[in-house]
Amino acid sequence: MDADYDAIIIGAGHNGLVAAVVLASSGWKVLVVEANDSPGGALLSGEVTLPGYVHDLFATNLNLFLGSRFFTEYSGQLAERGFTYRTSSFPYANAFPDRRWLGVSTNLEDTLERLRRHHPDDAKGWSELYELFQRVSKALFTLYGSPIPSLDLLRSFALAARSLGKQGMLELFQLLSSSPRELVDTYLVTEEAKVLIASWGLHLDFGPDVSGGAVFPFLEAFSDMQVGMSVAEGGASRLVSALCSLITDKGGEILLGAEARRVIVKDGRAAGIELVDGRILLADKAVIANVAPTALVGGLVDPEELPGQLLGELRRYRYGPATMMIHLALSDPVPWAGGDELGKFAYVHLAPYLDDLARTYADALAGRLPREPLLVVGQTSAVDPSRAPGDAQVLWIQVRALPSKIRSDPEGQLDGYEWDNAAEAFADRVLKKLESHAPGITDIVQDREVLSPSDLERYNRNLVGGDSITGSMHLRQNFVFRPSPRLSRYKTPIDNLFIVGAGTWPGAGLNAASGYLAAHSLVMREKLIGTSKHLSKYLSFARRG
Numbered sequence: 001m002d003a004d005y006d007a008i009i010i011g012a013g014h015n016g017l018v019a020a021v022v023l024a025s026s027g028w029k030v031l032v033v034e035a036n037d038s039p040g041g042a043l044l045s046g047e048v049t050l051p052g053y054v055h056d057l058f059a060t061n062l063n064l065f066l067g068s069r070f071f072t073e074y075s076g077q078l079a080e081r082g083f084t085y086r087t088s089s090f091p092y093a094n095a096f097p098d099r100r101w102l103g104v105s106t107n108l109e110d111t112l113e114r115l116r117r118h119h120p121d122d123a124k125g126w127s128e129l130y131e132l133f134q135r136v137s138k139a140l141f142t143l144y145g146s147p148i149p150s151l152d153l154l155r156s157f158a159l160a161a162r163s164l165g166k167q168g169m170l171e172l173f174q175l176l177s178s179s180p181r182e183l184v185d186t187y188l189v190t191e192e193a194k195v196l197i198a199s200w201g202l203h204l205d206f207g208p209d210v211s212g213g214a215v216f217p218f219l220e221a222f223s224d225m226q227v228g229m230s231v232a233e234g235g236a237s238r239l240v241s242a243l244c245s246l247i248t249d250k251g252g253e254i255l256l257g258a259e260a261r262r263v264i265v266k267d268g269r270a271a272g273i274e275l276v277d278g279r280i281l282l283a284d285k286a287v288i289a290n291v292a293p294t295a296l297v298g299g300l301v302d303p304e305e306l307p308g309q310l311l312g313e314l315r316r317y318r319y320g321p322a323t324m325m326i327h328l329a330l331s332d333p334v335p336w337a338g339g340d341e342l343g344k345f346a347y348v349h350l351a352p353y354l355d356d357l358a359r360t361y362a363d364a365l366a367g368r369l370p371r372e373p374l375l376v377v378g379q380t381s382a383v384d385p386s387r388a389p390g391d392a393q394v395l396w397i398q399v400r401a402l403p404s405k406i407r408s409d410p411e412g413q414l415d416g417y418e419w420d421n422a423a424e425a426f427a428d429r430v431l432k433k434l435e436s437h438a439p440g441i442t443d444i445v446q447d448r449e450v451l452s453p454s455d456l457e458r459y460n461r462n463l464v465g466g467d468s469i470t471g472s473m474h475l476r477q478n479f480v481f482r483p484s485p486r487l488s489r490y491k492t493p494i495d496n497l498f499i500v501g502a503g504t505w506p507g508a509g510l511n512a513a514s515g516y517l518a519a520h521s522l523v524m525r526e527k528l529i530g531t532s533k534h535l536s537k538y539l540s541f542a543r544r545g
């Protein structure tokens with residue numbers, strides 16, 4: 001039977017869409033199938049509270065995407081298709097119970113001055129950390145953008161070793177193995193300054209005491225200080241629409257409301273997919289699955305087709321704590337106790353301190369609702385005022401490090417509840433915490449939308465148990481172990497079947513990396529095969545001649 005497509009991509013998460021763009025740009029006939037009625041996966045915006053109030057339902061901070069190789073190549077074409085973004089030069093702050101706060105802006109001197117007023121030694125430690133960032137960030141970002149394992153990686157490692165020298169490499173390895181607490185304790189003195197960096201750890205699943213957890217918060221804290229924080233103008237879905245237009249303009253197709261039931265494998269080679277409605281779609285060059293790693297063994301692929309050891313590894317793949325989203329439509333800006341200036345920051349973390357983060361993280365793993373949940377208060381309207389009419393605002397509140405399943409509740413009211421029944425009551429507690437930092441905020445809430453961990457998974461099956469990062473990012477599941485050394489470089493043991501997405505290297509976030517790297521390597525492989533065919537034709541012709 002003739003194939004319908006060169007490549008079929010399962011899942012229109014941003015990595016699936018990015019892979020489709022790269023392949024279609026090289027002339028491949030691609031089809032993306034998406035189970036939902038809208039593309040984008042965890043990148044989606046909508047008027048979920050009141051008309052005219054545009055909320056980013058899940059991801060909002062586009063810094064990783066804007067720093068990606070994919071964006072460097074396609075920014076012009078995305079802009080032509082309506083994608084623009086807004087950048088805040090006040091990326092993040094932390095607020096504390098006594099009305100104090102600390103904030104980081106792109107103006108280094110202002111940031112240092114704020115820290116100096118707080119404690120001169122914090123300003124000194126911050127400068128030293130920034131110097132460390134300037135020394136090692138190039139090597140780390142190159143690692144982040146390279147396939148693992150690869151020659152590219154070895155080359156950049158050798159370059160890093162040459163430019164950093166022995167001392168610099170030791171410093172880099174020490175950083176790579178540190179926990180967030182070890183890093184901040186080394187350089188900073190006050191609890192307020194320490195949590196300014198450590199809060200970022202919980203955006204993945206790096207509680208303060210997780211070894212190897214320091215690098216992400218360190219890079220995020222200082223790269224945001226360099227570049228600010230960006231969101232899509234008019235809503236995250238504008239970026240998704242631009243990606244989809246790029247695909248269709250290049251001859252690709254996108255099928256929505258189309259769930260892939262299984263990958264069809266013939267003679268050890270992926271030949272296409274079957275949809276849940278029974279339709280069979282064939283592809284002769286690649287099937288790329290933008291799915292959670294466990295989906296491969298959860299029915300998408302016949303277990304008979306996979307080696308036993310890989311099955312075991314995938315079944316042992318661990319998901320991290322859950323996330324909950326609360327979207328507020330506000331009639332006015334947030335009445336921060338710490339003053340109006342706090343209203344300028346794209347994110348305000350409310351933890352309050354490092355020990356609270358550690359307790360919250362341990363509680364999440366043990367199934368306990370936290371006493372002090374970490375709130376990431378995203379002031380989207382401060383970055384992109386077009387999201388709500390007049391002085392009104394949309395507020396994006398992410399509650400990180402929650403238990404996927406609630407076993408116990410310190411207040412004794414929600415013990416053993418399912419998230420579907422507990423979400424609204426827990427959201428009330430979250431708003432109470434916010435009210436203590438912003439007295440009067442509950443009076444200006446015009447509407448709210450609460451998305452519990454179960455809602456997250458219902459919307460996107462890759463967010464298993466409400467885990468926003470599709471699998472723990474701890475060292476045992478990072479680098480070549482994400483999701484398994486047997487699936488490195490996005491290949492599977494089945495010919496022509498590839499896996500991309502947050503569950504593969506370099507992991508979660510809008511980094512556009514796995515989709516880009518996998519598609520790029522397919523294009524390169526085809527070019528190589530084409531060149532060697534030409535060469536052998538030429539050689540046999542030359543021999544005959």
Ligand SMILES: Cc1cc2nc3c(=O)[nH]c(=O)nc-3n(C[C@H](O)[C@H](O)[C@H](O)COP(=O)(O)OP(=O)(O)OC[C@H]3O[C@@H](n4cnc5c(N)ncnc54)[C@H](O)[C@@H]3O)c2cc1C
Pocket residue numbers: 010011012013014015016033034035036039040041042043057058059060061062063064065258259260261290291292295323325398456459460461462463467468469500501502503507508509510511
């Ligand atoms: C609440 C939340 C907030 C976040 N905030 C940020 C942020 O601000 N910045 C940031 O960089 N990152 C953020 N992240 C992380 C980031 O959004 C994700 O890591 C990223 O979107 C994952 O992209 P992906 O390509 O792996 O696919 P996903 O976004 O997971 O999408 C996968 C798609 O595949 C579809 N699919 C799966 N199986 C099938 C099937 N069998 N058939 C058809 N379709 C299928 C799903 O329906 C889904 O649409 C956040 C995540 C969440 C959940």
